Amino acid sequence: MISKWKTYMIVLIGFLAITAGFYVNPVAKLEAVPTEEETPIIEKINQAPIQPIIKREGNVVSIEMTAQVTDVEISEGIMYNAWTFNGTVPGPVLHVKEGDIIHFTLKNMDPNLAHSMDFHAVHAAPSKKFVDIMPLEEGTFEYPADNPGVFMYHCGSAPVLAHIANGMYGMIIVEPKNGYPTDAEIDREYTIVQSEWYAENDMDAFMNEEPEYVVFNGNDYTLKDHPLLAKVGDKVRLYVNNVGPNEVSSFHVVGTLFDRVYIDGNPKNTLYGIQTVLLPASGGAVVELTVAEEGDYPIVTHQFNHATKGAVGILRVTSDGLDNGEATMGH
Ligand SMILES: [Cu+2]
Numbered sequence: 429m430i431s432k433w434k435t436y437m438i439v440l441i442g443f444l445a446i447t448a449g450f451y452v453n454p455v456a457k458l459e460a461v462p463t464e465e466e467t468p469i470i471e472k473i474n475q476a477p478i479q480p481i482i483k484r485e486g487n488v489v490s491i492e493m494t495a496q497v498t499d500v501e502i503s504e505g506i507m508y509n510a511w512t513f514n515g516t517v518p519g520p521v522l523h524v525k526e527g528d529i530i531h532f533t534l535k536n537m538d539p540n541l542a543h544s545m546d547f548h549a550v551h552a553a554p555s556k557k558f559v560d561i562m563p564l565e566e567g568t569f570e571y572p573a574d575n576p577g578v579f580m581y582h583c584g585s586a587p588v589l590a591h592i593a594n595g596m597y598g599m600i601i602v603e604p605k606n607g608y609p610t611d612a613e614i615d616r617e618y619t620i621v622q623s624e625w626y627a628e629n630d631m632d633a634f635m636n637e638e639p640e641y642v643v644f645n646g647n648d649y650t651l652k653d654h655p656l657l658a659k660v661g662d663k664v665r666l667y668v669n670n671v672g673p674n675e676v677s678s679f680h681v682v683g684t685l686f687d688r689v690y691i692d693g694n695p696k697n698t699l700y701g702i703q704t705v706l707l708p709a710s711g712g713a714v715v716e717l718t719v720a721e722e723g724d725y726p727i728v729t730h731q732f733n734h735a736t737k738g739a740v741g742i743l744r745v746t747s748d749g750l751d752n753g754e755a756t757m758g759h
Contacts, residue, residue: 474499475537477515482522489524489573492533495543495561495583500595502625502641503648503738509628510595511538511583513545517646518621518671519581519598524549526576526605533568536561543591546584548710549573549600558584576604577693578667578712592673593626593634599669599712601693608695610688610716615662616749620644620651622670622677622707622729622739634673642675642734644727644741651727651741658719659749665716666727667693672709678730680704681717681743690714704730719745 474497481492498515502508513519524530534545542560550571552558561567582588583596599621623646624639644651658664670677680703689705691697693714705713719725727741746752 472509473497473539474509475515477512478537480514480520480522487525487527488529488531490531490533491522492535493519493545494535494537495596496537497540501647502643508595508625511541511543511591512595513581513583513598517595517597518623519596521598521619521667522581522600523603524573524600525603526573528573528602529570530573531568531570533566534561535566536563539563542585543583543596544585545569545581547571547581547600548579549575549577549581549602554584560585573600573602576602576695577690578602578669578714579692580669580671580710580712582671582710587631589634589673590629590631592671593624594629597621597623597671599667601667604695608690608714610663610665613663614665614716616656616658617665617667618656619667620669620727620741621646622668622679624672624675639675639734639737642729642737642739644739648738648740655724655742655744655751656727657749657751658743658745660719660722660745660747662745662749663687663716663718664743665714667712667714668705668707669712670707670709674709675731675734676709677707677711677734677739678704679707679713679715680728680730681715682726682728683721683723684717684719684725686715686717688716719743722746 478494483490493513496512496515498512499507500510500517510517536543542562544558544560546558552571557569579600581598581600583591585591625641626639627633641648668679686702689699689702692712722745725743727743728735729739
């Protein structure tokens with residue numbers, strides 16, 4: 429009898445314990461979920477642009493740049509919390525000479541993500557010299573600039589698509605050792621970087637959607653509001669680079685054609701009398717044109733869906749080469 433009662437008691441205690449568990453556990457689980465107050469809020473950072481530091485000693489060019497997160501205006505009143513080099517998109521235009529040694533330091537000011545630097549101008553093992561720099565750390569690398577031209581640089585940290593689409597790119601010009609054969613004829617020169625903007629930091633948009641903006645030099649208005657200037661008869665050189673990340677550029681200047689094009693900026697790759705230059709994603713070129721008459725010459729990608737999304741600039745030609753303040757021609 430007693431042993432039977434013992435058994436009942438054990439079963440009863442066990443049942444109570446299990447039942448209690450059902451009531452206690454959900455509460456314990458609820459307590460593990462942070463309340464609204466406890467949920468960490470990741471604040472968007474906006475770091476003031478820092479100038480790159482560039483010094484030359486003989487043929488060694490020391491370049492110090494920062495990876496940083498900075499708000500940039502991509503269209504009038506439209507801000508983008510961009511991942512940048514030195515707080516601008518595109519990053520600073522770098523100039524070196526063929527035969528230089530680039531001694532490069534990247535300071536990563538971004539407290540949240542690793543960044544890196546991939547120069548298309550150099551020969552280097554990416555696994556050694558384009559490696560991730562961890563948040564708030566810095567890294568220094570050295571490589572020769574042994575190829576002349578106009579090249580893209582960009583952050584190569586994974587996922588590369590996000591780092592480029594969020595703004596981490598720019599242009600490096602490696603001036604040919606003996607210059608370009610046309611150097612003496614050039615009156616003015618400018619740089620233009622074409623790129624795309626998608627929904628902010630949205631990997632799905634970067635992967636699957638059309639760009640919201642396609643722009644020259646980071647936004648859709650600067651090269652319209654502040655035209656590039658030239659004087660009647662000038663020979664103008666443009667260093668152009670399409671950084672994508674996803675689209676090609678059909679680079680064209682309305683009302684003129686290119687006397688010469690140096691594909692990727694190498695004087696050995698010379699083409700003559702070109703109407704439109706095809707720039708693959710990352711591709712560059714030096715284009716040279718002559719402006720015969722006063723007026724506004726739209727600079728476009730001839731893929732007009734992209735031009736309509738912003739990739740239009742104005743080359744303004746006047747009798748004295750100064751801006752006469754006329755309204756720009758829409759395109
Ligand atoms: Cu990056």
